[in-house]
Amino acid sequence: MTKMPRHRHRRFAKMRSTFKKKLLPVCVILIGVLMVGVPFIWIITTSIKPQDQIFTIPISYFPKQVTLQHYIHAWKTEPLIRWYTNTIIVSVSSTVLGMILATLAGYGFSRFRIKGRLPLLVIILLSQMFPQILIVIPYFVWMSRFNLVDSYLSLILAYLGSILPFSTWTLKGFFDTVPRELDQAAKIDGCGEIATFLRIILPLSLPGIGAATLFAFLTAWNNYLLTLILVTKSTMLTLNVGVTKFISDFGIQWGSLNAVVVLTALPIVLAFIFLERYMVAGLTSGAVKG
Amino acid sequence: MKKKRTGYAFIAPAFLTLGFLVFLPTLQGMLMSFFSGPMARPFTEFVGLKNFIAVLKNPRTVDAILRTFVFAASVVVSICVLGLVFALSIEAITRMRRFVRTLLMMPWVISGVIAGLTWRWVLDAHYGVFNDILRRLGLINQPIAWLGEPKTALLFVIIASVWRSYPFVMVNILAALQTVDRVQYESAYLDGANALQKFWYVTFPNLKVVVMPVVLMQVIWQLQNYDLIAGMTGGAGPVNSTETLPVHIYITAFQNFKFNNAAAAGVILLAFTLVFSIIYIRSYFRALED
Numbered sequence: 371m372t373k374m375p376r377h378r379h380r381r382f383a384k385m386r387s388t389f390k391k392k393l394l395p396v397c398v399i400l401i402g403v404l405m406v407g408v409p410f411i412w413i414i415t416t417s418i419k420p421q422d423q424i425f426t427i428p429i430s431y432f433p434k435q436v437t438l439q440h441y442i443h444a445w446k447t448e449p450l451i452r453w454y455t456n457t458i459i460v461s462v463s464s465t466v467l468g469m470i471l472a473t474l475a476g477y478g479f480s481r482f483r484i485k486g487r488l489p490l491l492v493i494i495l496l497s498q499m500f501p502q503i504l505i506v507i508p509y510f511v512w513m514s515r516f517n518l519v520d521s522y523l524s525l526i527l528a529y530l531g532s533i534l535p536f537s538t539w540t541l542k543g544f545f546d547t548v549p550r551e552l553d554q555a556a557k558i559d560g561c562g563e564i565a566t567f568l569r570i571i572l573p574l575s576l577p578g579i580g581a582a583t584l585f586a587f588l589t590a591w592n593n594y595l596l597t598l599i600l601v602t603k604s605t606m607l608t609l610n611v612g613v614t615k616f617i618s619d620f621g622i623q624w625g626s627l628n629a630v631v632v633l634t635a636l637p638i639v640l641a642f643i644f645l646e647r648y649m650v651a652g653l654t655s656g657a658v659k660g
Numbered sequence: 661m662k663k664k665r666t667g668y669a670f671i672a673p674a675f676l677t678l679g680f681l682v683f684l685p686t687l688q689g690m691l692m693s694f695f696s697g698p699m700a701r702p703f704t705e706f707v708g709l710k711n712f713i714a715v716l717k718n719p720r721t722v723d724a725i726l727r728t729f730v731f732a733a734s735v736v737v738s739i740c741v742l743g744l745v746f747a748l749s750i751e752a753i754t755r756m757r758r759f760v761r762t763l764l765m766m767p768w769v770i771s772g773v774i775a776g777l778t779w780r781w782v783l784d785a786h787y788g789v790f791n792d793i794l795r796r797l798g799l800i801n802q803p804i805a806w807l808g809e810p811k812t813a814l815l816f817v818i819i820a821s822v823w824r825s826y827p828f829v830m831v832n833i834l835a836a837l838q839t840v841d842r843v844q845y846e847s848a849y850l851d852g853a854n855a856l857q858k859f860w861y862v863t864f865p866n867l868k869v870v871v872m873p874v875v876l877m878q879v880i881w882q883l884q885n886y887d888l889i890a891g892m893t894g895g896a897g898p899v900n901s902t903e904t905l906p907v908h909i910y911i912t913a914f915q916n917f918k919f920n921n922a923a924a925a926g927v928i929l930l931a932f933t934l935v936f937s938i939i940y941i942r943s944y945f946r947a948l949e950d
Contacts, residue, residue, distance in 0.1 A: 395749035402746055402764050409778050412789045429792045475674030482667025492941055497682045499937040501884045503906045504926030507913050508688040531681030563666045592771030594887040610771050635770045642769045646762050650831055
């Protein structure tokens with residue numbers, strides 16, 4: 371063994387141990403990246419590969435040619451544009467309605483000494499946990515009786531039911547973090563209850579409301595079961611249910627299916643990439659103590 | 661805190677809406693399970709527990725219930741492990757943390773159906789990535805229809821659900837890791853603790869508080885999981901091997917048109933989710949007291 375000056379030995383030893391410390395996490399993360407990346411890339415590349423290249427063995431991972439034939443085929447065979455508009459209309463409407471109600475309720479729980487506050491909060495929590503598959507059965511009976519099947523209204527209401535509990539809970543949490551001193555200061559300045567809410571607290575809570583809104587929109591956009599049951603006409607479907615139309619008893623049109631998968635997931639993935647910080651804030655609102 | 665009356669005004673709209681959209685249908689569903697009748701008029705005749713007996717005598721229902729527990733337990737345990745491993749790994753690296761976190765969160769952002777369809781294509785027997793990689797690694801030499809074999813279908817449905825849901829745990833653990841007091845780590849280091857001991861005695865106790873509600877929420881959520889299973893195997897799967905209780909309820913209601921029986925099965929599912937909901941609520945309020 372060569373004689374190295376002691377200080378150099380120590381420096382190399384430190385480098386070695388840092389390297390070892392980082393090697394394991396980096397490997398784990400690499401595996402994770404592959405685990406997430408491979409399916410996503412596989413879907414995207416399949417959607418732009420020509421039909422014959424999808425069904426060849428051995429599989430080509432990178433498309434030798436790029437084509438939009440599957441997107442065009444999907445657009446021709448199914449009312450894609452309708453699906454998009456339906457999804458947007460229903461998701462936006464239910465999110466807006468839900469956020470108005472949830473903001474009011476969240477603020478109410480946070481700021482007012484309501485009798486029975488705790489049991490009411492428990493009820494909100496519980497309402498999140500009732501199985502949707504059970505609720506959907508009476509929904510269907512009602513909607514058919516009121517002739518609301520295949521209508522935007524039934525979908526918006528149904529989505530609203532799934533958005534409201536979690537949004538209220540999250541928003542209450544956010545309002546709790548806004549210091550009460552501000553309320554008092556507003557009162558001293560002569561603001562009434564509603565003015566305090568609208569002019570002082572609300573603007574300060576925008577990040578929290580933004581996070582909750584994103585979350586609600588995500589829930590609405592990604593909904594499957596409610597639309598599946600409440601819609602029978604192909605033109606009234608949302609993207610998530612429409613995509614399954616490419617599966618039939620005769621087989622699966624994988625090219626078109628992947629194209630529609632990309633079209634459905636893309637808006638959300640893009641929104642997530644840009645707004646990720648807010649979504650994470652919304653998700654972890656319960657995680658941080660105090 | 662302020663007057664009660666304005667508070668009621670703030671929370672009333674949300675509660676009324678929730679009453680109509682969540683509680684009323686749930687109650688109706690529960691009532692429906694004690695009646696019998698044609699689809700349009702499911703409250704024609706009171707039959708007491710007859711629906712429950714019929715449903716529980718059906719071996720398919722019992723299988724579905726057991727399968728649901730196997731599914732939920734496997735998924736929840738796996739996402740905890742995976743979420744923890746990834747969270748710790750992200751915490752350990754110094755560069756590109758946000759990029760990695762965003763990437764590893766992707767599966768959670770897409771919908772359950774889309775996730776299911778993605779995995780369905782990945783697992784395609786002849787043209788899917790999974791088999792191709794296995795073939796190139798020399799592990800198999802024939803196309804295996806993972807989702808077509810009753811023995812492996814449920815396993816891969818579990819894997820897909822783990823893939824989709826681990827980010828939820830990961831993100832919450834990451835947030836919790838940020839709040840752990842650095843001083844505790846330093847004193848552990850001074851006491852001569854190695855990495856493993858540091859984790860067990862410092863990190864883990866701090867995580868427990870955060871992870872409990874997250875785990876419970878996921879249990880409740882996975883018990884109701886329908887979207888992903890529907891996307892992956894169409895529902896029941898080969899020889900009903902992926903038929904969990906929600907799938908079974910759907911089939912009973914919307915393929916066999918036995919709404920009352922489906923409602924009964926739904927009440928059974930509700931009972932299970934209620935148990936975990938109550939545990940969740942109690943642990944939440946116990947944590948509040950600390």
